[in-house]
Amino acid sequence: MQYQGVLKKMVTENLDTVQYYLDMKSDFLNINQLIGKQIEMSFVTYECLNCHLEKQIYRQGFCKSCFFETPNAGDWIMRPELSKAHLGIEDRDLAYEQKVQLQPHIVYLANSSNVKVGVTRKQQVPTRWIDQGAHEAIEIVEVPNRYLAGITEVALKEHVADKTNWRKMLKNDIEDESLVSWQEKLRAFIPDEVQEYFIENNKETTINFPVEKYPEKPKSLNIVKEESYTGKLVGVKGQYLIFDDNTVFNVRANEGLVVKISLV
Structure with missing residues (x-):
C-alpha cells in the first residue's frame, strides 16, 4: 500500500x-x-x-x-502577549485576528519533559497537550482573549519553564510532579487583572501515548x-x-x- x-x-x-x-x-x-x-x-x-x-x-x-503575509503566521501566534485584536488594532487581518484572539483561552501547566507553562485556545484542549507529548496537564486560568493569556504566560515563565526538552520527552524520562501543587504555587504570580479567572479545585488530565x-x-x-x-x-x-x-x-x-x- x-x-x-x-x-x-x-x-x-x-x-x-x-x-x-x-x-x-x-x-x-x-x-x-x-x-x-x-x-x-x-x-x-x-x-x-x-x-x-x-x-x-x-x-x-x-x-x-x-x-510574512498570511495572518495565521503573525508574531502573536508564537507570542500571544502581542495580541491587539481586543484593542481593535490590526496586525495583518483584523477580522481573522478578532476571530482567533477574541475567544476563550487557557493558560495551562503541562508535564512532558518537565513542568512548563503554555497558552492555547480553549477549543484546543487537550489537543495542544497531546501535540507537546505531555503525559499530564492542568488548566490554570481561563480568560476571554489571547492577550490576557499571553501576559499571564509571560509572568509565569519567570518561575517555571516555557519550553519542552524534546529529547527527554521522547525518551519518556518522566519527572513525578504534582501539577495541582504547581498551580497553587504559581497563583501569586498571576497578573492582577487575571486573578479573577483562576480555576479553583481543578484536576490533572492524564494522557497515554501509543x-x-x-x-x-x-x-x-x-x-x-x-x-x-x-x-x-x-x-x-x-x-x-x-x-x-x-x-x-x-x-x-x-x-x-x-x-x-x-x-x-
Whole structure:
C-alpha cells in the first residue's frame, strides 16, 4: 500500500490511548495501525499550506512570502502577549485576528519533559497537550482573549519553564510532579487583572501515548536531506513518529513537505 500527500500536523483523538491520524488529501491514515510495521517514507516535493504552490517551505509549513503575509503566521501566534485584536488594532487581518484572539483561552501547566507553562485556545484542549507529548496537564486560568493569556504566560515563565526538552520527552524520562501543587504555587504570580479567572479545585488530565518502545538516544530524521528512509514504526508521541533504530520524525516541523509513505 502506498500513500502520498502534503504533511500537516497529525489529527489526534484522546481516548484510553491517543489515536493519531494523518490527513493526506485522498487518504486518511490511522497511524496507530502502522505501529509494528515496516514503512518507507520518501520526500517528493514542497507544497505551501497557504498558497499551495510548489515552493520551498520557510517556516510553519509556509513558503517565505506567505510566512510574512498570511495572518495565521503573525508574531502573536508564537507570542500571544502581542495580541491587539481586543484593542481593535490590526496586525495583518483584523477580522481573522478578532476571530482567533477574541475567544476563550487557557493558560495551562503541562508535564512532558518537565513542568512548563503554555497558552492555547480553549477549543484546543487537550489537543495542544497531546501535540507537546505531555503525559499530564492542568488548566490554570481561563480568560476571554489571547492577550490576557499571553501576559499571564509571560509572568509565569519567570518561575517555571516555557519550553519542552524534546529529547527527554521522547525518551519518556518522566519527572513525578504534582501539577495541582504547581498551580497553587504559581497563583501569586498571576497578573492582577487575571486573578479573577483562576480555576479553583481543578484536576490533572492524564494522557497515554501509543508507544511500544522509547528511543534511548533519539536522532531526528531530515527527510529532505536523506530523501528516503525505511524503518519499523514503534510508537507516536507528541507529533513525533518513533522508529526502532532510535530515529524520530517530527511531523509538525515538516509541514508543507509532500511525502510518499509505503508499507514494505
